[in-house]
Amino acid sequence: MFCKLFGHKYEVSKKITYHVKEYKCTKCSRQLTTSGNGQLVELTPKYKEINSILNNIYNKRQAKLRREELHIAYKMTS
Numbered sequence: 795m796f797c798k799l800f801g802h803k804y805e806v807s808k809k810i811t812y813h814v815k816e817y818k819c820t821k822c823s824r825q826l827t828t829s830g831n832g833q834l835v836e837l838t839p840k841y842k843e844i845n846s847i848l849n850n851i852y853n854k855r856q857a858k859l860r861r862e863e864l865h866i867a868y869k870m871t872s
């Protein structure tokens with residue numbers, strides 16, 4: 795009701811990847827996410843599933859990048 799009058803007040807509820815985030819309205823709990831083409835869309839169960847997969851891949855990639863950086867740092871110091 796409040797949101798209908800004043801608009802939603804979204805906050806980032808979860809960071810999925812560098813580009814994709816989940817948002818939640820602090821007033822009515824409506825959830826949005828960034829879709830593949832960068833538009834904000836309703837966070838449906840389907841998108842939740844996609845996001846959790848994306849997040850997995852993203853975290854793995856980040857961990858790999860960190861390992862590679864460490865590896866390079868070791869090489870430089872030895």
Ligand SMILES: [Zn+2]
Binds near residue numbers: 797819
């Ligand atoms: Zn709202």
